Amino acid sequence: MKPFDYVRPATIAEAVAAASDPGAVYLAAGTNLLDLMKGGVSLPNRLVDITHLPGLDDIEDLPDGGVRIGALVHNAELAHDRDFARRFPAVAEALLSGASAQLRNAATVGGNLLQRTRCPYFYDVASACNKRDPGAGCDARGGDNRLHAILGWSENCIATHPSDFCVPLVALDAVVEIEGKAGRREIPLEMFHLLPGDTPQRESMLAPGELIVAVRLPAQAAQFAAHARYLKVRERTSYAFAVVSAAVALRVENATIKDARLALGGVALKPWRAREAEQILRGVRAEASNFHGAAEAALAAAKPSGDNAFKIELARRIVVRALTLAAAVAPERVPALPASPFAAASGAAAHA
């Protein structure tokens, strides 16, 4: 690991000032950053440790019915917060489907948004990667790329964003609260992550020194609680990133879909909101025949970036399956195998 300066600011303003210099990065739990630093993928000159900053670790109910999640809230803490899980079950399920119990205990909400792609060519410093080394080329093109992007990719980068948590958050219109030199601003999470285009090294809307202080879910997001699921196909039952995932949230009255939200994970360099599919679902009956049309619409723009055409059909099927699960009665708690397609189709726990 390259040597670095370590600073521990006492206030957000001090943190922003310390992190604004080139080569400075924020340290929260470090579950992704330290791994990247050990591999020589990230080479910061300065670590600005925000874990001792006050006021960033609350889960706060807002007067308007929304919820504000501090950037330093741990993934496990949020997923196991009974009130939060009851109101936002798809978010809890996504959190519990990610990583391992140890990592979920350490990892933070803000860090989850900023985790880097798991593209193996990004991690292997001997490989060409435009994200790590702009202009170097992309060894994932023509390499082992069966897990790479099928939406929104460019010739420069075909990596995917690895987060589970962000997928239902994008579906539910989450907003990111950011503090920077110019004060506080907000960005819808859907706009926060950037597609690769010609600048895959630019990953988010954050300017140098800007710090995520909270993620907010609007009151409206809780209206989907009865019909919200996250479904994730991975190459082993547990402790693996998504091959493809989907977050679905429905508002159903008299078997008719009044409102629908759909986002896909593992398909692009950002959580992929499928608004055309949502439009198709509004006003139709909550039944399988209507789900296929939505799945077609969600993947209409998809194209393989390599040996991964299978992911397009897989994603369609996951959309149909997630819609089917969400339309059924939601399980009382997150199933034993969270977000697993191996759980019973009824949505009940496989081993209740």
Add this chain to the structure above:
Amino acid sequence: MAFSTTLTVNGVTRTIELDDPRVTLLDLLRERLDLTGTKKGCDRGQCGACTVIVDGRRINSCLALAISHEGADVLTIEGVARGDRLHPVQEAFIAHDGLQCGFCTPGQIMSAIGLIKEGQAGDDPERVREAMSGNLCRCGAYKGITEAVLEAQRMLEAQSRKEVA
């Protein structure tokens, strides 16, 4: 630049001088405090051999910077037995053959103690398996590990009921 950090490890408060901020909690335990029960497997957060309990939560000590954990309360495998009396989780691992070579075992045991404390798995072996999936066992003693976790949980529940009564 030298850094000084104060940690409580297995109930003893220690102030440690660090000459380098790169030291992980794992390396601090093993190399500076000679607590080598916590194992270094992958050193990348994938195998769970380095699992310790920090402020009541199980984490991978290989992905934690020691300097960042100023003031933390750390429990390692060396701190779970009471003298010659093994912790119920240790006893259950022996009783159920939850190990073969033993390298992953300290991490498995710390993870199991954390799991039981979290109280999310109940008596569902599927939930136990899921919650232990961050601890790899190359010998494949998973069946015994799952049985040991469930058995230890029952023992600890019975123990706490007795204490209440």
